[in-house]
Amino acid sequence: MSELQLTHLTYCGADRPPAQISFGPELTVIYGTSDTGKSFIVKSIEYMLGGADIALVPESEGYTQILLGLLMPDGSPLTLLRAPDSNSIFLYSADLRDYVTDMPHASVTAVHNARSRNSLSIHLLRELGLDGVLIRKNEAGGTRPLALADLLHMALVTENRMVGDVPPVLRTGAANTRTAELSVMRFLVTGEGDPAVESGPNAGQRRVHKGQVQLLDQLVLDLSSKLRTQENERQLRDRHIRIRTALDEQSAPLRQTNESHREAVDARMETARQLAALDERLTEVSDLLGRFKLLEAQYRSDLERLAMVNEAGSILGYFKVGACPFCGAEREHQQSNHRLEETTQLHTAVEAEAAKTSALLADLLPTISALDDEQTALMNRRVQEQSDIGVWDQIIEELEGGIASLRSDVEGLIEERSVVERELELQARIAELEDKKSRLVGEGAVATTRPTQHIPTATLSDFDSILQQTLNAWQVPAADHAEYDQYYAEIRAGGRKRIERGKGMRSVLHSAFTTSLARFCMDRDLHHLGFVVLDSPVVTYRDPEPNDIDDVELTSTVVDRFYKDMLSFPGQAIIIENGDPPTKVLSEAATYHFTGTTSGRAGFFPTYAH
Incomplete structure (x- = not known):
């Protein structure tokens, strides 16, 4: 072929x-x-x-x-x-x-x-x-010519499609293209196209369905007017994946910057609390110093007065006439040594009081010195804490600027993602309405014979056998009873649909389907492009991803067996891998x-x- x-x-x-x-x-x-x-x-x-x-x-x-x-x-x-x-x-x-x-x-x-x-x-x-090959495009049997894109997606598999949710047989996954995509698979494994069938509505249908078709057309036009891009569903899904990837890339630095901002704010608050405690202690120390220095001044003043009293007493002791300057006794009541005794007693009293005051002053001076030292240390620490607060304020300001920039980028991506999701939703609704319209138009179509819709059981069994042989040759675990389910357009292996498996198994099953289909067609001289291009067909390990499904772990044996099997591939194979x-x-x-x-x-x- x-x-x-x-x-x-x-x-x-x-x-x-x-x-x-x-x-x-x-x-x-x-x-x-x-x-x-x-x-x-x-x-x-x-x-x-x-x-x-x-x-x-x-x-x-x-x-x-x-x-x-x-x-x-x-x-x-x-x-x-x-x-x-x-x-x-x-x-x-x-x-x-x-x-x-x-x-x-x-x-x-x-x-x-x-x-x-x-x-x-x-x-x-x-x-x-x-x-000249025709493929079926709707359930009524309407046909269209085969396109290169119908065959290419069965031979060339990008990395996104390799692990994606859409089954290998379906190119877009849209409801309005499903019949055609299934027909392409049937053509490849049977070699038989679909006959041209007149599928236009008859006169009765035109009367019954005209209003419904017009309503659906108007709804489609209304929804189409709301579309903001000319991209098809596949392009939108690819862009959605790119946006999600960019969001993941942007979210990581934003989270990191937010965390740094939180840590900086916490550090500034802690520094501010320390500064407040310093100010409180500094106020206490300053108040104590003020009081103690007043007391020191009082003690020194008392000592000076006591010294003056002592000196005055010595001088007064020399006066011989008149009343006693110490006790006020008149001369006739004074004894011969009266003034000397009074002077001695005054001196003793002054010395005792001065000694007591000096002792108090001696106890006070170390306290004042300690408070002076503490006040100096506190003031130095206060200057440092204020400097630290200034540094943290600058860091916080810079981080807030970075957050604003990153948040703007993330918000832009989120807005773009919302637009893409809205476009995808609109396209899905349009496809659903188009499918309903196609069903209305196709119901009761004038057709002498309806083309066969499904792949014959014997042919399907032969293909399933090739698919199972491929998985066995690769030694893929938990992949017994492999089959193509043409009613759901899905691959089953190990009792589970491909969509129910983890991304590693989804890629392996997609690769096995693509290569098995090529082998099946080439071995039976059926039509095929003649080559397969596989991006990341076997992955022994992937980083955990959100919402990924737990599955069996693929060992290096699968990789070795895959390559050994591909060396005997009957056509041309191009493999893209990291390992x-x-x-x-x-x-x-x-x-x-x-x-x-x-x-x-x-x-x-x-x-x-x-």
Whole structure:
């Protein structure tokens, strides 16, 4: 059966060295450090094969041409050239791997349009012999032409889809595309498209449903007028994931800054409490010093007065006539030594009082000195505490400025997330209304025969057998009784749906489904693109994530067995992983090791090394 093969992906710029990966005809493994452009390669392949857009990375600045090399089913080369943010794709019937200045052999649009024959989808499907295939689009049996995107999502799996909730068979998960997506799976495993069926409403239906259809149309128009973007559901979900990632990245520094602000405020409050206690003690010390110094002055004044009294008494003792200056006795009542005795007694009394006052002063002076020292220490500490408060005020002010900036960024992301969620809700409601309208239009459609809706049991059993063999070959634990449930479009293994498993198991089951489907088609000469591109297909360990589901732990054995099995894959396989592949793979497959450093190949773009 006709198949395609990828030969290279190249980014070119007029003044840039080419960024290029050459794909081997069998297994190619690109592994190494995160943020080196591995997943960007997968997204670029998807973009070159008709993807709506691509989120460019800073390292791609200056690169104006993206080249994707293909080998067509007849073995001839074809190079697709597309510029970033362009819907035009130029076709060259040659293997070009450098900056292109020649005129193209043809030009097509990246957007698939069934009414136009000038799209990449129709061009490649024509080369694959699939341009006349019809697939069923509604339950009434209405059909539409097969598109390249219908097949691509079954062969190329991005990291987000690898671990996402949407089953591998479904491209968008929207209700209005479910029938078509299931029909694509049926076409791949049976090789049979759907016959064209006239599914327009009959006259009776037009009368009965006209009002309902018009009402649904009006509701759809009303809801569509509220949409603020032209992005489809997949693009919105990708943007929602990017916003959530950015929120997680922004929330961490905001929480850290808030915590630093809280600690700074607590430290300032503690310093303020210490300063208040210092002020209180300083007031007490100052009050005591004032009182004690007054007392000291009083003691010294008393001693001076006592000294004066003692001196005056000695002088008065020399007077011989008149009344006694000490007791007031008249001369006739005085004895011969009266004045001498009185002088001695006064001196003794003064000396006793002076000694007592001196003792009190001696006790007071050390206390005053200690209080002076304490007051000086307290004042020095007060100056330091006030300086510390100033420092904390400055830190708090700076942190509050940082919080305001971070909070503004987070609030902007939250607002953007709300807009995206609102858009997704509107699109879901529009899809639901469109599905109801499709059912109304399709009910009682004029059709001589209804196409078969489900995959035959025997075919489904054969596919389930291949899926189980793949999981057994990889030695995946808790994955017995694997099957594709076509009624729920879901993969089951170990008695559980894929959506009920943890992210590690979801990625493994998605990888097993994609490779098993390719093997099934190639072994039976059924239609398939001929290659698979898997981003992070087997993950032995993931950091715990919020709301993740507990599941079995995947060991390194699964990784080794996965790569061993992929060495015998019948088509072309391109694997993107962080971990190192086994030594046997390094020797037998085309491998690229992105180191993220100046040693070896830093990443996809040469600028990674700078």
